[in-house]
Amino acid sequence: MPLTEETPGSPAPAIEDQEPGHFPTRVCLLIGQLGLGGAEKQLVLLARGLSxxxxxxxxxxxxxxxxxxxxLQGSGVRVVELGFRPRQDGWKSYxxxxxxxxxxxxxLRKERPQVLQAFLFSAYVLAAPAACLARVPVLVAGRRSLGFFKKGNRLALAVERVATRWTDFLVANATAIADEVRRDEGVPAAKISVIPNGMRRSEFEPAVPADVVTSLPVVLCVANFGAxxxxxxxxxxxSALRSSGHPCTLVLIGDGPERAPLRQMADRLGIDVRFLGARTDVACFLARADAVVLPSLYEGSSNAVMEAMAAGRPVVATAVxxxxxxxxxxxxxxxxADAAGLAEGLRQVLHDPDAAAALGRKAREWAMANLTDDVMVERYMTLYRQLLEGRRTR
Known part of the structure; x- marks a missing residue:
């Protein structure tokens, strides 16, 4: 498969021709694909902000x-498809x-970026040898989730450790993730920092509420259907809320392998659940929701929680x-993993709308001060400059 690029650019000037104070002038961002996941959203926001x-x-x-x-349309960001194949395609994929x-x-040798930043496991383990061979000055790897998916996988852990040694700096999107990387992988504190996720300013603007026909309070959960x-x-x-006289309408946005079993479970419990599938109009359902819930067993830094905060919705979520x-x-x-605790948290929010609204306002104000895409991009820019200046003074 040939390498393809949108809006091809002119050859990049040599790094030595750039003024140090203007760094960086060329950045490449690397990821597996451009689906609707949270990491992909953050990558696109960063790419647009840099451009x-x-x-x-x-x-x-x-x-x-x-x-x-x-x-990315109209942003000036050039998208390049490299043509890798997933491993499940067999030996031909190698x-x-x-x-x-x-x-x-x-x-990379032709473009000569000053910074290459990789998002997610497949990207950062491939970025390490590529950056070394292409002599990219600074390689940054993003850590965006806790490492449950690697537990017990010795090959993945070994490859990751080698890639980390070849990487200049790691960025986590939550302190909990940075702490785990330092603890489990022995990465020095000086080699990793935290830059929280960001949101577009438009996500803070009021949306027209979706039409959810029900006389009950609406509880919204935005999460793909994985265990x-x-x-x-x-x-x-x-179900516990319904039994205690506090029924609600549960709206689920997302898709995945657990969808059919969950639908069967909802029917068996006799609760009002609306399965809406994957959607891009989440803001309208946030505007309609009386509460937003995220019951994850483990989590990195949740874009769904952030979006609910930006919309000023009260959030009930697991402390993970x-x-x-x-x-x-x-x-x-x-x-x-505590259904009774989750029911009590939802009951508190739904039973006292005034207190719930106050929580929503507080969350929105904090998010506006700390979680915009402009704040996130400027933090990355500062990091890139520091890393590049550090290389020049070695």
Missing amino acids: ARGIRTHLLVLFEKGPREEE AVNLRALARLVVF HKGHRYLLKAC GGTPELLEGRGVLVPP
Whole structure:
């Protein structure tokens, strides 16, 4: 598969020709694909923000593009598809992926970025050898989730450790993630920092409420249907609320392998659950919701929680990963895998609308001060400058 690029650019000037104070002038961002996940959203926000600040920005995609590519239209960001194949395609994928890795190295040598930043596991383990071979001055790896998916996988852990040694700096989007990396991988504190996720200013603007026909309070959960998202405990919690005389309408936005079993469970419990699938109009449902809930068993830094905060909705969520950093004093935190605790948290919010509204206002004010895309991009810019200046003074 040939390397493809939108809006090809002119050859980049040599690094030595740039004024130190103007760093960075060229940045490449690397990820597996451009789906609707939270990491992809943050990557697109960063790419747009860098380009808006006059930085020549390429977004490199390992496997395929995706729906978030539309969000880059008119931004000046150049999207490059590298042509890697997932490993499940068999032995043929190894030869294809070696050629794709060679294309990545050739592209980096031609473009000569001062910074290459990789998002998610596949991207940062491939970025490490490519950056070394292409002599990219600074390689940054993003850590955006807790490491449950690597537990017991010796090969993945070994590859990650080697990649980390070849990486200049790590960025986590929550203190809980940074702490785990330092503790479990022995990464020095000086090699990792925290830059929280960001949101577009438009996400703070009022939306037209969605039409959800019900006479009951509406509880919204935005999360794909994987076992670790804890939907089963949420359904049990809604059943407990119904039994105690506090029924609600549960609206679920997302998709995944657990959808069919969850639908069967909801029918068996006799609760009002609306399965809406994956959607891009989440803001309208946030505007309609009386409460937002996230019952995850583990979590990194949740974009769904952040979006609810921006909309001023009261949030009930499990105290896992980076969620307490977002909601401490600004939401209701409950233990994970605890249907009774989740039901009580929802009951508190739904029973006292005035207190719930106050929580929502407090969360929104904090998010506006700390979680905008402008704040996030400026933090990355500062980090890039510090790393580049550090290389020049060695």
